[in-house]
Amino acid sequence: MTDNHTRPVAVALTSGPTSPGSIDDFELFYARRALGRFRVRLGHQGLLDLLAEDIEEGNAFLRESARVSAGAFRAGTTVLSTRGLTSGEFLAWMDNAFAADESALLAAHPEHYVMAPVPGGSFNVVENIGPHVCSFLMGGWGTDALDWAADAEELLPESDYPHTMSSNLFLTDGTVVGRALTQFGDTADGFTASLTVYLPTACPQDVLEHHLRHYAVEFRNWIVAAAASHP
Template identity: 25%
Template sequence: MPDQTLTIDAVIAGRAVSRDEVLAWEARRLPRAARKIGLAVPSGDLARQRTAFADTKLALGADDVRRRLARDVRASGVVARGLTALSFGRRATSVCDLHVTGGNAGAFVDWFTDAGRDDYARSMIAANPDHFLIDTAPDGLQEVIEATGGSPLATQFFIDYDDTSPLVTPRDPAFPVEAAGVARTGAGLAIGGVRHEFRDEANGFHARLCIEFPWLTAPYLIAQHRWHLACEFSNWIEAAFARR
């Protein structure tokens, strides 16, 4: 990769959004996420808070995270099943575009999907304060517990990156690299999915990030999840191309 400063510019609902605006959103979400899981808000600037909060969540262990958020997961599961049933297969999409100078699409997706790297678990949790658990099993099924968008509840779902058949968002041939899969409940009900697409550009790459929710999901949550996407993927991109 050429010696080039990495920059990330987001487009949310047709509006150009600076990296500083996305970082400000992250800073507002972090104290709420800490209260949600019953942890103290770390001190220091956002970078120090992000590191400390990720370390503390990881130190809890998966079982303790599930225990602390069990009530949320039960309640959000009821909501997800109800919205899915009443949406009759229709989906609403939350989309964010990132334009990156430096790096390339293939290298990023290879890094993002490499569950065997030593820093995988930490990088997944640190990317967004609303990430409480991201655990990928040997078969590739990924368990996620997070607060989607601005939701007051943490949700648990399982992403299968080997199955895109339930997705309604069509594959865009203009984006040759993708990370996509269905999101299911623990009982196997398809409640949504991810269709993240990437393509190289002259000085970097373009990421089109898309999440499918049940059609009747509140518009506010759909809108806020665009910021969630910008936050997590900007942090992941910076981590993927950081000098080591």
């Protein structure tokens, strides 16, 4: 008996739509539109209520990973090269988005659920860490003042990457479950982004791998959105 699930099939778009793009491009457009509709209809609290059980399980995973790792982290870095936009233009757009445009932050990745400031100066993020839906806070974002960042092996020369931002990722009980170090430096025709995430060493390697992919998707889309605001 033939296993149809393993049979290679190629489908090509021969005619029909007049707009540019592939079938994958069309599907992505409609998927984003549908997802955006659900986010708006559900709103913050609706999303949190819907994901409450997932968040409880995801945060338990992070808390236990941090406990077993006893403060040790494993780093991974995604590097993006951009042409046609400066790091200053991008970071100005990001500052505005983090301050007042949550919809732009959420739109950058299908697994972004909440991205909003909270009292005390931290920023609440609800997103996937690997397969786990987690709710955590970012503190120190927008500065390079955290002690750990100054000694990080992944810290690049300031002369090449003058725009550095670092953060601890922590749960509401104060448990530090990760770190982030993002560094940006201009090139002749754009800029380079070095995006490092630190997860507890007890986290499986594939969890780190998925977050490196997560970085690639969200920052690519943020960069494209920033460029669209600078015609």
